[in-house]
Amino acid sequence: MSSNNTMALIEKLTGRENYPTWKFAVQTYLEHEELWSCVSSKVVTDSKLDTKAKSKIILLVNPINYVHIQEATTAKEVWDNLAKAFDDKGLTRRVGLLRELITTTLENCQSIEEYVNKIMTTAHKLRNIGFLVDDEWLGTLLLAGLPEMYQPMIMAIESSGVAITADSVKTKLLQDVRNSESAALYVNKGKGNQTQGAKQAFNNKTSKGPRCFVCNKYGHISKYCRNKKKEQKSKEDSGYVAVFSATTSNSNSSWFIDSGASMHLTMHREWLYDEMPPPVSTIKVANDKKLIVKSCGKVDLNVVGENGKIATIKVENVLYVPELATNLLSVSQIIKKGCNVQFDKEGSKIFNKDNQLITSAKLINNMYRLNTHSVPAYISAVKDDDSFVWHQRMAHLNFEDLNKLSESTGVIKK
Missing domain, CATH: 2.40.70 (Cathepsin D, subunit A; domain 1)
Incomplete structure (x- = not known):
């Protein structure tokens, strides 16, 4: 691929939001073109190469940001001026991104896709400014932002013994959406005018959040579900x-x-x-x-x-x-x-x-x-060999009644 084609693939610098990824991409590009030394060196050793590096960097900056670099005379000055303007690794930036990360919940998003994307993007921004975001912590955070209706799914993940990672949780959440879409389409397949109902169900899902985990329908969450009281009453009645x-x-x-x-x-x-x-x-x-x-x-x-x-x-x-x-x-x-x-x-x-x-x-x-190990301690403490055999023969009769039986019949030796 030619140098010009490679430049065309790099997104131009627009501001703080894309500076970390822009910086990484441009540095890689300059290293590939053997021009990175013009930026990393404090002294200009080859004016022709320096001019070439400076030009390439400027062409990868949105014109609105030329104000920061138009007075620069070397490639290093251009690079340093852009860093001063947009490389925001300060406490305020970190706190803002971290606050956005931990306050994002599924109920505040329009869909599960938006929720997952917002969490992952914010974590990526934090990592780009040097803030460590542990993968297991991020996966747990994805679960923490889910409403109470997702508790059965969280318990199932815990019981499975599978390691918690951002990727595994993201896949689980998005898979749940795909399965729900497939189920809606299957139910309405071949039912004429109900096909529109399937489309409406999908639209409800994407516009009103996740499906209800009580009735599996879209358009409301579990605390507003009409079937929830029935389920709670059933549990109360059955202990x-x-x-x-x-x-x-x-x-x-x-x-x-x-x-x-x-x-x-x-x-x-x-x-x-x-x-x-x-x-x-x-x-x-x-x-x-x-x-x-x-x-x-x-x-x-x-x-x-x-x-x-x-x-x-x-x-x-x-x-x-x-x-x-x-x-x-x-x-x-x-x-x-x-x-x-x-x-x-x-x-x-x-x-x-x-x-x-x-x-x-x-x-x-x-x-x-x-x-x-063996049988419960209570049994092993009170049994002798003969009594335990009779305990098994008598369909696991409790030892208190078994002792009464032996006293009445004299069958079991003491």
Whole structure:
């Protein structure tokens, strides 16, 4: 490509807004033309080359800015004068851009595309003036500017263990828009005059912001959704919610960390002690089936901690749900106790208030299975070999009733 064609590709300097990118492009161009030494050197060593470099720089400046350079006699003077006029790396500039970055929200933008573009462009401007914008921080900021209706998506990203980056979050948000557009067009395909309805739905999306995460329709946000009260009432009527289905069981002795469960849940009453009446009568699981809650109590778990050491932890307020598919530990309840749950691509880890590792969970089939040892501590503390065999034979009858059975029949040796 010729020198003139290359110059034509460089945007002319218009002001502070495009100065950082203009500076980078022109410096690269001058280096390619072996003219950058005319700018970087304090002394003019070749007047012919200096004049050539000066001319090229001036031709890449918008005429409105000639006032800053018309008195300059060398390429370096032209370059330095433009830097004094437009290279704004001061505190005021940084504060202004940072304020714009952290105050931009999706609800203040007309579309998800505008929101993402505004965040990314502002971050780019900050980086151009030497302000470090960490990629993980930028990705988290993209999520922070989303309204409450996006909370399920944020929880799904957290549970996936995928590293948070600006690019991954941007792709997720824009993919959601494309999927929504495809769904709208599919629903209206082949329905004659409803084709215009699909176009209107798309126009509503781009002009009135993101779709409602309660009803999946455009034109309003979740706090104004007519279906929101119905959903809230449904949750109130059915008690706590768990994300696992009640129809299939992964393991009746395993425990899984669940960010969607409001309480700790178990299918085994024999694991409970210090029982009390449950706070709710039913819960609702992922397939919308309501399950009866029979009791509430504490469970002691033998977990594998740091360096493979076995430790016993007490889990309080565990609901006993006989029809449950598996045993669940609620992330929200763990956090309320002051602990911290961290997710990554291999699994998750639970830390105490002092940031010491309590135990971990392994990611298996997109579920986080807790690393437990043998049976719950309560059972291992009270059982002997014969009684535990009978406990299994009697369909996991709790040990209190099992002891009564042995006293009545004399079958189980003590």
